[in-house]
Amino acid sequence: MSKSGKTPIVILNYKTYLESTGKNAIKLTEYVQEVNDTTGIKMGVAAQTIDITKILDNENIDIPIYAQHTDPITPGSHTGHVLPEALVEYGVSGTLINHSEKRMLLADIGQVTTIMKEMGLKSIICTNDVATSAAVASFNPDYIAVEPPELIGTGIPVSKANPEIVSGTVNEIHKINENIPVLCGAGISTGEDMVAARDLGSDGVLLASGIIKADNQKQALLDLVELVK
Amino acid sequence: MSKSGKTPIVILNYKTYLESTGKNAIKLTEYVQEVNDTTGIKMGVAAQTIDITKILDNENIDIPIYAQHTDPITPGSHTGHVLPEALVEYGVSGTLINHSEKRMLLADIGQVTTIMKEMGLKSIICTNDVATSAAVASFNPDYIAVEPPELIGTGIPVSKANPEIVSGTVNEIHKINENIPVLCGAGISTGEDMVAARDLGSDGVLLASGIIKADNQKQALLDLVELVK
């Protein structure tokens, strides 16, 4: 059990790695499901839009599946957009919002978070530092995930490179709304990173390449949660 | 048979209308398939990314299915993007590029068109006037679709409101490369619009609301091609 009494959660962002696209997305999600089931750590994945229904149709899978981006639109004349109503129709759990690889305008972050609430979907707003984390806390999303963009994909965990950004983010968010769970990301890949993230006050992690590019994805997942389960 | 001896093609852009989302996207694509089969008019659809695999998995459907947008990326650390390799894995035929509701940077239009060629996928570049049509002809896409944005969704066909834009586009594109088929769009909904588009030298149409929002989508499709089949 975690030091803080909370069991941390893990969200895996599939990005557009080949190792998490198409058939590989299905296989990887089955691993995530297994580790979710055997360890009791609550897991979810953010899949490419094109893969989402394939994953949801797999009867072995019932963990939450998120979109990586959703547009702040209503049904109508929009080409090349991701429609919130389509997420509902297929049973998608919610969406990442404002990931550092898909940054959004302030007004659009607010609007898509509102739409998610209205539709009963979860919103995970990504931020890049303490100040932007505090800012989006005013939107009352379901999660805030702070990821310093300069550490993404480096294997250098934010919890080691810049622990104050995690603890500071947790503090500032909780001044606005103490009920918003905070995830931390960027460079997370090992069980130690997971412990450090928890000890800095976060409620879980958002990660990608550390698991997706591992030689053995399933073992990497097991190692990740070994120390916190 | 058409005046010019060519049978025009029809591409239906599903945008994010509810009438062409989820289960409705499947049903509508079945109508398009039927009209394609019974009339001999070559048809295709540009579906929302989330719906694409559902449509492709339907055994009744073998018309070309296009994405509405694809990003000029290679596999890797990109969140919320549409990956060209995923289109290949699922059997998607190609993509719309630079639709007026999803405009792209010049460099990105060039790059995604190149990627489509390398992967054996079709590129349909959308443009807004004669000059931009001539410009993208240098990229040698599979199709160029000219749509004056001010007419989109109006029901006023470009072939009537501004016929010179269609004939001028065809002329200027063919000065660069006479083998690129030209589609015209914006406001197209009737069989007469279809004839006018053909008579102005275009090879087909790209359309959306005129069919998708019709009370009877299948009949609207039949009416559309009645005079050119």
Next chain:
Amino acid sequence: MSKSGKTPIVILNYKTYLESTGKNAIKLTEYVQEVNDTTGIKMGVAAQTIDITKILDNENIDIPIYAQHTDPITPGSHTGHVLPEALVEYGVSGTLINHSEKRMLLADIGQVTTIMKEMGLKSIICTNDVATSAAVASFNPDYIAVEPPELIGTGIPVSKANPEIVSGTVNEIHKINENIPVLCGAGISTGEDMVAARDLGSDGVLLASGIIKADNQKQALLDLVELVK
């Protein structure tokens, strides 16, 4: 004197109207200076970047001159950007940030606000509703100006069309930081609008066409502040 005891301030956004470009920008700024001096109402203008030094070089003018947009950059390899250091060199007072006609990414809003502070310049962050106003309060700018974009340029004052957005914005911003002055904008043009804005708790107004497009700009300015001076 104002009901709340505070004298409201007025910031005039010159946008790219011909009536506030080039020589007209100088003349209009002289009017603003005169009305500032004769009425005691604190005024400032947000001029086009190209006009800024012409205005600042005018010896009759000493009211604050703001940029309409500044980029979150440091000196270097950036083309077509507005450099914060240049504002300092010329004596510009600060900048509008995230105007609805120049919306910015969340991370960039945070970054440019930080740069303004570091350089001793003023930041006026524009927002579109209560939630985005509360969000940017976490950046501690010098001013927040709320403007529902659907009312901009309509002549229908926000204080009449949607008074709750003004009072709600003031409340939510002050929960985060009670020292941030709140301006309201969109549709403001008369002395009554100015009173209504004040009575809803705002500290002033950000306005444009109501004055700039007036037949007599100076008289329009005098009328605007008549009831609150």
Next chain:
Amino acid sequence: MSKSGKTPIVILNYKTYLESTGKNAIKLTEYVQEVNDTTGIKMGVAAQTIDITKILDNENIDIPIYAQHTDPITPGSHTGHVLPEALVEYGVSGTLINHSEKRMLLADIGQVTTIMKEMGLKSIICTNDVATSAAVASFNPDYIAVEPPELIGTGIPVSKANPEIVSGTVNEIHKINENIPVLCGAGISTGEDMVAARDLGSDGVLLASGIIKADNQKQALLDLVELVK
């Protein structure tokens, strides 16, 4: 005299370097004017918008001054934009368009080029490769400047790293319109680079850091044109 019989031109992009901002922009432009006058090489500069009128007001300067970016807008409700009419009022010569540090949508490139023509201003469209250069040739700008973005600021001249991109660009542009002068950029800093650029068929260069960051900017300019004057 140049091998091709043409005297090449030089356009210096000031970007946002401190060495070409404010007072430094004036001083540097005086150097450019002197070298223009003493060598007979036709020179121009693309200055930051805020510096433009200061440079134009300097009585020693009569070389062409360009904006680094201009928006495809008409006068009206646009905040933080660069208005074409303002360029005319102040005597600006024209504008860079679509620099790799300020990339534009295809439709906007076409539109701003059209506006420049209508106003009697010069358009210099920047491109990143052969295909995008051929594309914008259809807009018939006054100049096309090709700069592979990966070489910008490296000091590795495009004429050495990738000579085919220069000669190929010249060929493809001239197939569309043989009267458009082609500039090459990225990594240019020495007299040899200038010769190489000319010998590959270009009509001049667009450069920045090689001169702006030189210890002696004036000497660097003299060295640049020494072999082609």
